[in-house]
Amino acid sequence: MPELPEVETVRDGLARWVAGRTVARVEVTHARAVRRHLAGAQDLAARLTGATLASAERRGKYLWLPLAGRAEALVAHLGMSGQLLVQPPESADEKHLHVRIGFTDGGRELRFVDQRTFGGVLLDVLAPTVDHPEQQVPAQIVHIARDPVDPLFDEAEFSRRLRRRDSAIKRALLDQSLVSGIGNIYADESLWRARLHGERPARGLTRRQVEDLLGHVRDVLGAALRAGGTSFDALYVNVNGQSGYFDRSLSAYGREGEPCPRCGTAIARNSFMNRSSFFCPSCQRPPRRAALSSPRRAALSP
Numbered sequence: 001m002p003e004l005p006e007v008e009t010v011r012d013g014l015a016r017w018v019a020g021r022t023v024a025r026v027e028v029t030h031a032r033a034v035r036r037h038l039a040g041a042q043d044l045a046a047r048l049t050g051a052t053l054a055s056a057e058r059r060g061k062y063l064w065l066p067l068a069g070r071a072e073a074l075v076a077h078l079g080m081s082g083q084l085l086v087q088p089p090e091s092a093d094e095k096h097l098h099v100r101i102g103f104t105d106g107g108r109e110l111r112f113v114d115q116r117t118f119g120g121v122l123l124d125v126l127a128p129t130v131d132h133p134e135q136q137v138p139a140q141i142v143h144i145a146r147d148p149v150d151p152l153f154d155e156a157e158f159s160r161r162l163r164r165r166d167s168a169i170k171r172a173l174l175d176q177s178l179v180s181g182i183g184n185i186y187a188d189e190s191l192w193r194a195r196l197h198g199e200r201p202a203r204g205l206t207r208r209q210v211e212d213l214l215g216h217v218r219d220v221l222g223a224a225l226r227a228g229g230t231s232f233d234a235l236y237v238n239v240n241g242q243s244g245y246f247d248r249s250l251s252a253y254g255r256e257g258e259p260c261p262r263c264g265t266a267i268a269r270n271s272f273m274n275r276s277s278f279f280c281p282s283c284q285r286p287p288r289r290a291a292l293s294s295p296r297r298a299a300l301s302p
Helices: 004-017 041-048 155-162 169-173 184-194 207-226 295-300
Strands: 023-028 057-059 062-066 072-077 082-087 097-103 109-114 120-128 136-138 268-272 275-279
Touching: 004 057, 004 062, 004 082, 004 207, 023 041, 041 120, 062 136, 072 082, 109 120, 155 207, 169 184, 184 207, 184 275
Parallel strands: none
Antiparallel strands: 023 097, 057 062, 062 072, 072 120, 082 109, 097 109, 120 136, 268 275
């Protein structure tokens, strides 16, 4: 699933290729792609036609294009495999093309492509944010917290809320009501850099540990942004169809059995929320309640 760096890479492409253009036509070829727009495909097409897309915005993994002069926006969520592509009108249709948006200038069109159909687009009204009412976001994502690279991210409030959590630190990092944009890959990489096991209770962290972890989160996200995101298959691409390459720089995620770049111990993998967690058993000591799930501890058991 695309995470913050991947979605931000797409947002940047939309800002350069789509923002400021006026919609001439909308074609929906798969109803599931607009299922979140409850009024249906025809309503979305009618309301979007003639609108100017003022800018390209993001919060967490959501993207939206505000409509100039109107208190609403075109919202997109990429889901597991969604792609927003900017293509010449004459180029062949992608196999899983579900929405096509053409513009009055006759230039490149915007296409929503989704193999697994978990993503989608809709029109939504804009609503004030809780912490900064002068800013507006689509109403359906008002509850989603800011991400660590947002200039208005409140570090002190994040630290207070995190250190009140009874949950494990990795689970807390994936909670979008606390902090957005940190998915499974970047959580593992940040925890590895901070030498923290994902099962450490968030409540037991010190302020200094939270500050250190947050610094590593920002470093990891920043490096991934510069690399255009992480790609393990062809499903994630930017608006021009190009894949990111941060996967070449991963130290823990997906490296099971490979030596830890820091100490040489083999990277281990545990099951986590129908996914996987990757960590160094030596650098990231598990808490007692998680110790029995460690492959190294299991190997030592009689």
